[in-house]
Amino acid sequence: MAYNKKNDDWKKKFLNNLLVGDSAELLKEIPDNSIHMVITSPPYFQQRDYGVEGAIGNERTVEEYIDNLMKIFHECVRIIRPDGHIVFNLGDKYKNGSLLLVPWRFALEALKREPIRLINAVTWVKLNPTPRQHKKRLVNATEPFFIFVKSDNYYFDPDAFMSLHSLLKGKKNHNNRSKIGQRYFELIEKSNLTPEQKSRAKRELEKVIKEVKEGKIAGFRMKIRGIHALPFGGQEGGRKIQLEKQGFTIIRILGRDLKKDVIESPVETIKGAKHPAIFPEFVVGELIKLLCPPKGIVLDPFVGSGTTAVVAKKLGRHYIGIDINPEYIKYAKKRVSDTVTLLEYIL
Numbered sequence: 001m002a003y004n005k006k007n008d009d010w011k012k013k014f015l016n017n018l019l020v021g022d023s024a025e026l027l028k029e030i031p032d033n034s035i036h037m038v039i040t041s042p043p044y045f046q047q048r049d050y051g052v053e054g055a056i057g058n059e060r061t062v063e064e065y066i067d068n069l070m071k072i073f074h075e076c077v078r079i080i081r082p083d084g085h086i087v088f089n090l091g092d093k094y095k096n097g098s099l100l101l102v103p104w105r106f107a108l109e110a111l112k113r114e115p116i117r118l119i120n121a122v123t124w125v126k127l128n129p130t131p132r133q134h135k136k137r138l139v140n141a142t143e144p145f146f147i148f149v150k151s152d153n154y155y156f157d158p159d160a161f162m163s164l165h166s167l168l169k170g171k172k173n174h175n176n177r178s179k180i181g182q183r184y185f186e187l188i189e190k191s192n193l194t195p196e197q198k199s200r201a202k203r204e205l206e207k208v209i210k211e212v213k214e215g216k217i218a219g220f221r222m223k224i225r226g227i228h229a230l231p232f233g234g235q236e237g238g239r240k241i242q243l244e245k246q247g248f249t250i251i252r253i254l255g256r257d258l259k260k261d262v263i264e265s266p267v268e269t270i271k272g273a274k275h276p277a278i279f280p281e282f283v284v285g286e287l288i289k290l291l292c293p294p295k296g297i298v299l300d301p302f303v304g305s306g307t308t309a310v311v312a313k314k315l316g317r318h319y320i321g322i323d324i325n326p327e328y329i330k331y332a333k334k335r336v337s338d339t340v341t342l343l344e345y346i347l
């Protein structure tokens with residue numbers, strides 16, 4: 001289908017709307033390069049029957065299941081902008097006592113078939129997993145969220161990701177600021193540095209402690225010759241030369257916190273929910289803040305109870321949701337209309 005880029009008619013049908021239909025068909029009506037972010041959780045392989053003709057999930061083999069998913073994934077790749085992302089969350093399945101590695105098979109197939117890259121496989125750690133304890137297996141408490149991009153020029157806002165978490169951590173460090181770096185003064189004294197090297201090390205240490213106290217940097221590490229191990233890898237570069245020649249080296253930590261590919265969050269349960277497999281709002285929200293600019297468009301081709309749309313609306317992003325089951329769309333519409341955009345995204 002040929003699209004006229006200037007023709008925004010599709011938006012009238014899709015933008016800030018939740019539609020009933022098969023995503024493999026409906027997505028074809030959306031022009032190339034027009035969506036900022038797709039985030040979704042497709043039906044897991046042979047997990048439950050969504051009771052609607054054409055629904056994905058109950059194929060006889062993993063291969064068939066992945067083939068069907070790929071039809072929708074292909075459309076997702078086409079409709080995201082060059083600076084956009086596709087985030088897919090999948091769960092695994094045991095067959096004859098062995099994990100099938102469904103999420104990873106899907107990711108491999110996606111990389112094989114589409115001109116995309118996998119920039120992260122974020123692990124969602126479920127704080128309250130289903131307590132289905134098998135005698136000889138640990139409880140499964142993690143699921144991947146794969147982040148795919150189609151160019152190097154993708155939107156990425158790490159400061160917005162897990163920012164509350166960083167703030168709380170920063171506060172904790174704040175309490176100990178009077179003690180920051182003090183143990184290094186003792187280690188410098190104990191070391192076999194020359195008196196000149198010791199006094200230079202102390203001067204540099206005072207300087208970096210001041211930078212932390214003034215909030216210019218988040219923290220630092222110091223390595224002192226004879227006390228700490230040489231930097232791993234043994235390259236004849238910067239830090240190794242500094243350790244040998246001046247007797248110490250200081251590593252400044254610029255960010256407040258390392259942004260790691262792990263998110264801890266409970267499994268979502270909504271009282272009276274009309275859907276059996278609801279996305280955790282917290283995880284979706286953190287990924288939207290990381291990957292979609294304010295006022296951008298977030299699309300979920302398996303929107304179910306509408307979680308993606310609810311979170312996008314709260315965070316001041318436009319949403320599009322599709323689900324094959326009309327009952328779920330009815331429930332999702334109610335959830336979304338009960339949702340208000342957070343004040344900070346309106347102002």
Ligand SMILES: C[S@@+](CC[C@H](N)C(=O)[O-])C[C@H]1O[C@@H](n2cnc3c(N)ncnc32)[C@H](O)[C@@H]1O
Nearest residue numbers: 022023043055056278279302304305307323324
């Ligand atoms: C795991 S659920 C998604 C749950 C959702 N993330 C939420 O928070 O409620 C998968 C959904 O995909 C829908 N579905 C299955 N096949 C579909 C298709 N071909 N097109 C659109 N939706 C489909 C099912 O009806 C189901 O609601």
